Amino acid sequence: MTPYSGLPFFCILVTVLLPAAILGHLGKRLRLYGLLATVLVLLAVFEGWKAKLLLLAFWALQTALCFAYLSIRKRCEKRWVLWLFLLASLAPMLLVKLAVFMPKLQFFAILGVSYMTFRAMQVLIETYDGHIKALKLLDFSYFLLFFPSVASGPIDRYRRFSADLAKTPDPEAYDKLALEGFWKLMTGAFYNFVAGNLILQYWLAALPQSGFGATVGYMYGYTFFMFFNFAGYSRMAIGSAYLLGIKLPENFNLPFLSRDMKDFWSRWHISLSTWLRDYVYTRFCTQALRKKWFGSGRTSSYLGYFLTMLLMGAWHGLTPAYLIYGAYHGVLMSVNELLDTKWKRFRKLKKNNAFSILLVFITFHLFSFGLLIFSGRLI
Numbered sequence: 001m002t003p004y005s006g007l008p009f010f011c012i013l014v015t016v017l018l019p020a021a022i023l024g025h026l027g028k029r030l031r032l033y034g035l036l037a038t039v040l041v042l043l044a045v046f047e048g049w050k051a052k053l054l055l056l057a058f059w060a061l062q063t064a065l066c067f068a069y070l071s072i073r074k075r076c077e078k079r080w081v082l083w084l085f086l087l088a089s090l091a092p093m094l095l096v097k098l099a100v101f102m103p104k105l106q107f108f109a110i111l112g113v114s115y116m117t118f119r120a121m122q123v124l125i126e127t128y129d130g131h132i133k134a135l136k137l138l139d140f141s142y143f144l145l146f147f148p149s150v151a152s153g154p155i156d157r158y159r160r161f162s163a164d165l166a167k168t169p170d171p172e173a174y175d176k177l178a179l180e181g182f183w184k185l186m187t188g189a190f191y192n193f194v195a196g197n198l199i200l201q202y203w204l205a206a207l208p209q210s211g212f213g214a215t216v217g218y219m220y221g222y223t224f225f226m227f228f229n230f231a232g233y234s235r236m237a238i239g240s241a242y243l244l245g246i247k248l249p250e251n252f253n254l255p256f257l258s259r260d261m262k263d264f265w266s267r268w269h270i271s272l273s274t275w276l277r278d279y280v281y282t283r284f285c286t287q288a289l290r291k292k293w294f295g296s297g298r299t300s301s302y303l304g305y306f307l308t309m310l311l312m313g314a315w316h317g318l319t320p321a322y323l324i325y326g327a328y329h330g331v332l333m334s335v336n337e338l339l340d341t342k343w344k345r346f347r348k349l350k351k352n353n354a355f356s357i358l359l360v361f362i363t364f365h366l367f368s369f370g371l372l373i374f375s376g377r378l379i
Contacts, residue, residue, distance in 0.1 A: 285301055311326065
């Protein structure tokens with residue numbers, strides 16, 4: 001069963017969220033109830049004993065790694081130790097991605113492995129940084145497996161999540177949050193099941209399989225379909241989380257009004273792009289400058305963008321379409337950085353309301369072409 005994809009899941013969702021709404025309205029803490037609801041929903045979503053055992057094994061591995069590293073970090077600050085734990089944490093996701101080349105590895109496929117892996121890796125990294133000094137088993141398990149966002153994000157941060165868990169919301173504050181969550185659930189469902197399905201059925205499905213005009217039409221249709229589909233899932237996940245008292249971060253913020261690609265990636269799949277910015281790009285550039293890997297700081301920034309976006313493509317999968325998509329955005333981000341730093345007029349033009357319309361138009365088409373690559377239609 002795929003979350004937010006059909007009537008059976010929504011029946012389960014109503015069953016677990018209604019008691020949460022009652023408890024929240026009464027001013028009760030939702031921490032333990034939310035964990036129980038997560039376990040019950042995942043037992044229903046992960047159908048069959050194989051899926052349930054794989055989820056259990058994944059939870060056990062990530063929990064053992066994070067708690068073991070927390071203990072080791074107090075005695076050892078070596079970076080290579082962190083890398084060993086990160087590689088071990090990454091292993092389940094890597095096995096699933098490598099199934100493209102070795103189909104037998106598909107045996108290890110697990111719903112939401114990419115999102116849950118990044119949550120666990122974030123805990124390891126922030127433990128190394130000294131930001132996380134203690135973990136609670138129940139809170140960590142709840143964070144790792146949190147059912148509203150297990151399949152399609154957003155990717156939350158442990159300290160922000162645990163701060164929500166520690167709160168005992170007053171009824172008035174909870175009711176306001178719950179109403180906002182209900183609105184997000186309804187609008188997310190409209191995005192996904194109405195707008196997305198209409199585009200899929202009457203636009204994409206109606207196009208010929210080949211031809212320049214059909215490809216251009218597919219590029220536009222696929223762009224809008226991906227927005228309504230993915231933004232719809234994100235809104236439903238965020239809305240469900242609100243009803244459980246967890247304020248998941250937003251994942252979309254009017255991305256098609258972006259004036260350049262850097263602006264775009266601060267508005268589209270925000271939780272993934274900020275994760276990669278904080279834990280890949282920034283750290284790569286900082287290390288490159290500290291170790292003087294390159295002759296210029298600009299070089300480290302360009303390469304940092306390319307590496308980060310290539311990893312973003314690989315996060316989606318190791319097929320050529322995803323990797324080329326990541327490399328394409330790496331080039332765009334590097335060019336964007338070059339324009340920002342070498343052409344002062346570019347920054348002024350972005351503030352010009354008239355010229356910004358042209359920049360929005362260009363940015364939209366650059367991204368749409370990237371999604372055409374992502375779709376595999378050009379490969």
